[in-house]
Amino acid sequence: MASISLLFFFFISIQLLSTISLAVVPASDTFKYVNEGDFGDYTVEYDAYYQALPLSNSPFLLCFYNTTPTAFTLALRMGTIRSDPVLRWVWEANRGNPVRENATLTFSTDGNLVLADADGRIAWQTNTANKGVVGLQILPNGNMVLHDGKGNFIWQSFDSPTDTLLVGQSLRAGGPSRLVSRFSESNNVDGAYSLVMEPKGLVMYYTSPNSVRPMVYWTSSEWFTIDKGGLSNLTLKSEADSDEGFLYYLTFEYFVTNPSSNSNRNMAYSQYNNTYSYLRLGIDGNLRFLTFNPNVEENSWEVIYTFFDRRSMEGECQLPERCGKFGLCEDSQCVACPTPNGLIGWSKDCESKKVTSCKSGEFGYYKLEGVDHFTIKYTRGDGGMKQSDCESKCSKDCKCMGYFYHTDRSRCWIAYDLKTLTRVGNSTNLAYIKTPKK
Numbered sequence: 001m002a003s004i005s006l007l008f009f010f011f012i013s014i015q016l017l018s019t020i021s022l023a024v025v026p027a028s029d030t031f032k033y034v035n036e037g038d039f040g041d042y043t044v045e046y047d048a049y050y051q052a053l054p055l056s057n058s059p060f061l062l063c064f065y066n067t068t069p070t071a072f073t074l075a076l077r078m079g080t081i082r083s084d085p086v087l088r089w090v091w092e093a094n095r096g097n098p099v100r101e102n103a104t105l106t107f108s109t110d111g112n113l114v115l116a117d118a119d120g121r122i123a124w125q126t127n128t129a130n131k132g133v134v135g136l137q138i139l140p141n142g143n144m145v146l147h148d149g150k151g152n153f154i155w156q157s158f159d160s161p162t163d164t165l166l167v168g169q170s171l172r173a174g175g176p177s178r179l180v181s182r183f184s185e186s187n188n189v190d191g192a193y194s195l196v197m198e199p200k201g202l203v204m205y206y207t208s209p210n211s212v213r214p215m216v217y218w219t220s221s222e223w224f225t226i227d228k229g230g231l232s233n234l235t236l237k238s239e240a241d242s243d244e245g246f247l248y249y250l251t252f253e254y255f256v257t258n259p260s261s262n263s264n265r266n267m268a269y270s271q272y273n274n275t276y277s278y279l280r281l282g283i284d285g286n287l288r289f290l291t292f293n294p295n296v297e298e299n300s301w302e303v304i305y306t307f308f309d310r311r312s313m314e315g316e317c318q319l320p321e322r323c324g325k326f327g328l329c330e331d332s333q334c335v336a337c338p339t340p341n342g343l344i345g346w347s348k349d350c351e352s353k354k355v356t357s358c359k360s361g362e363f364g365y366y367k368l369e370g371v372d373h374f375t376i377k378y379t380r381g382d383g384g385m386k387q388s389d390c391e392s393k394c395s396k397d398c399k400c401m402g403y404f405y406h407t408d409r410s411r412c413w414i415a416y417d418l419k420t421l422t423r424v425g426n427s428t429n430l431a432y433i434k435t436p437k438k
């Protein structure tokens with residue numbers, strides 16, 4: 001009897017062992033690619049140089065690219081070279097943590113995908129060693145996945161967006177829930193802007209070094225129908241109009257919990273198949289839908305919708321840095337530089353005077369009428385409170401650069417950064433800009 005159960009145990013163990021040992025990447029599918037050799041010939045986004053890797057699913061291709069000689073990013077590129085379009089970067093592994101020449105990308109039998117710098121330092125990895133990964137694939141929608149023997153995704157690039165959301169990609173509560181802009185064309189680190197999925201919708205933030213908290217510059221108050229519950233996820237989709245076959249919509253499909261429901265919000269459309277599209281939070285904080293049409297030889301990229309635009313609901317004045325460090329914006333144009341001596345013509349040198357002393361008596365305020373800060377439209381401000389209380393709040397706070405006050409509703413906004421002010425032509429909306437007394 002004992003020997004039988006021992007035998008049985010032995011059998012089970014063998015089976016367990018073989019299941020475990022089966023769950024590895026076949027040696028023939030492992031790789032180690034080195035970032036070396038000649039650069040590719042085509043024009044890519046950010047005027048970068050690139051090395052193509054032999055991992056692709058057209059129009060997507062994995063590459064190393066760099067804008068400065070010693071700083072490479074591992075990224076997925078989108079586009080084909082039938083004509084001469086720009087090829088664009090739609091996903092990246094190691095923003096803010098670049099690697100150099102001779103860096104390696106290794107996919108080993110344990111199922112981990114590792115980007116290591118030339119000296120062996122690990123810059124980025126999927127952390128999927130011994131989790132049952134048996135293969136790597138780039139799917140037709142540009143999702144790079146590590147999957148197990150049953151086809152489940154153990155890791156997917158769609159779960160780590162930076163500034164781009166491809167068709168099929170989602171933002172999720174408790175998962176990847178934000179996009180963060182790129183700092184500049186040449187510098188691939190996090191920029192000042194973020195788009196965040198929150199329970200009641202999408203919110204856009206501007207992060208100023210002077211402000212403890214990011215400042216809201218837009219919220220999607222009317223985009224989604226959410227009663228009591230909160231957004232659970234939203235996915236960018238491309239859908240052909242079933243009635244009029246020649247229209248293709250880019251849509252957010254979104255799910256709400258408590259009570260649960262799901263619906264669609266059409267965002268943009270084109271008259272051709274727009275499966276190859278993405279939403280990008282730009283360096284300038286704007287949101288754009290771009291579509292790649294592989295079936296034409298010219299103008300194969302099209303910006304099919306720009307969110308902050310002179311022709312759309314939300315003009316460019318709502319972009320925090322539309323007028324640089326400081327400026328008055330009207331109808332999407334920078335129209336004036338507000339100085340203590342009145343409005344003068346705007347230039348990109350327009351800046352408020354630095355207040356270095358925090359002692360009362362060493363600074364004052366100058367007043368602007370009919371002007372709002374970019375954050376006012378989508379935030380409530382404090383109050384009701386008296387204007388003198390609003391002012392003393394700013395005066396006591398060394399980092400306050402000015403305050404905004406609506407006399408009709410007695411509401412107060414403290415500004416830790418000024419940037420773009422909007423002309424609203426309403427004398428109830430006042431701005432008081434802090435300025436040093438000489």
Ligand SMILES: *[C@@H]1O[C@H](CO)[C@@H](O)[C@H](O)[C@H]1NC(C)=O
Pocket residue numbers: 036100101102118
């Ligand atoms: C990369 O490796 C090659 C071959 O080993 C070597 O010639 C080259 O100098 C290396 N480049 C750097 C930047 O270390």
Ligand SMILES: *[C@@H]1O[C@H](CO)[C@@H](O)[C@H](O)[C@H]1NC(C)=O
Pocket residue numbers: 170172232233235255
């Ligand atoms: C979104 O949430 C719903 C409900 O919670 C779920 O059924 C669905 O699979 C989720 N979709 C994605 C893409 O996460």
Ligand SMILES: *[C@@H]1O[C@H](CO)[C@@H](O)[C@H](O)[C@H]1NC(C)=O
Pocket residue numbers: 240273274275
């Ligand atoms: C749109 O293009 C994609 C990719 O080529 C294709 O898979 C899909 O079937 C097309 N959709 C329609 C409605 O033609």
Ligand SMILES: *[C@@H]1O[C@H](CO)[C@@H](O)[C@H](O)[C@H]1NC(C)=O
Pocket residue numbers: 408424425426427428
């Ligand atoms: C000014 O603000 C008040 C109160 O919000 C509003 O009733 C009025 O219409 C506004 N005037 C203009 C010119 O926008």
